[in-house]
Amino acid sequence: MKSSRFLNKNYWIDIIIPNCCPCCGKLLRWDQMFCEKCREGLDSLAKRRGKEYPPPANTDGCIWLYRYDEPAKGGIMTLKNGVGKKFAIYSAQSIADKLGELDFSPDLITAVPMLKIKAWARGWNQAELIARKLGKAAGIKCDFSILKQHFSRQHQHSLNAKERAEFVGDLYSLRRKHTDVKGKNILICDDVITTGSTISKCAELLRSIGADHVAAVSICRTEIK
Numbered sequence: 253m254k255s256s257r258f259l260n261k262n263y264w265i266d267i268i269i270p271n272c273c274p275c276c277g278k279l280l281r282w283d284q285m286f287c288e289k290c291r292e293g294l295d296s297l298a299k300r301r302g303k304e305y306p307p308p309a310n311t312d313g314c315i316w317l318y319r320y321d322e323p324a325k326g327g328i329m330t331l332k333n334g335v336g337k338k339f340a341i342y343s344a345q346s347i348a349d350k351l352g353e354l355d356f357s358p359d360l361i362t363a364v365p366m367l368k369i370k371a372w373a374r375g376w377n378q379a380e381l382i383a384r385k386l387g388k389a390a391g392i393k394c395d396f397s398i399l400k401q402h403f404s405r406q407h408q409h410s411l412n413a414k415e416r417a418e419f420v421g422d423l424y425s426l427r428r429k430h431t432d433v434k435g436k437n438i439l440i441c442d443d444v445i446t447t448g449s450t451i452s453k454c455a456e457l458l459r460s461i462g463a464d465h466v467a468a469v470s471i472c473r474t475e476i477k
């Protein structure tokens with residue numbers, strides 16, 4: 253029997269909260285994920301994502317979905333603003349579908365940490381949100397008790413790749429009471445990978461406590477020139 257739209261909870265949710273495209277905000281039909289223009293744009297970014305880019309240092313692999321440009325940039329922005337959770341759910345499922353590309357089977361997912369005060373002010377850490385959705389999609393346990401970020405007045409965006417690598421060296425560390433990851437294969441999740449120095453530092457820390465394999469996963473990766 254053909255299922256009725258009246259049996260789909262999204263149909264009823266749409267009556268209360270209108271369904272919008274997570275990348276551009278355009279109003280959509282209740283059962284659409286993206287508008288036509290953003291769907292085509294994302295397909296194009298996926299094809300031009302730079303598959304040949306090397307994984308960040310200290311990692312055994314890297315999976316990302318899109319080159320960091322519009323309309324994916326818009327999707328990341330809504331995710332940071334807390335209204336793009338369905339973009340996280342959709343992207344997490346797409347990342348889960350690609351996990352077979354790795355040379356190992358992941359045991360644990362963690363995320364690039366965010367300062368507690370920043371996560372509190374924002375309401376969430378978007379990297380953690382993607383990680384949770386990925387954990388659910390792939391059936392892998394999440395653990396956010398391993399890494400932490402320290403406070404700094406310096407903004408990373410104003411630094412070049414070399415300065416950024418030096419800067420993140422002091423920005424992340426292990427939590428005092430962290431989970432034992434000896435012999436485990438770990439995924440580090442982020443929303444966007446730029447120079448890769450943050451992921452490299454996190455991977456280095458995970459390896460220092462015995463992680464066997466470490467790979468990075470993200471929705472976007474910036475172009476490597």
Ligand SMILES: [Zn+2]
Nearest residue numbers: 273276287290
């Ligand atoms: Zn759109």
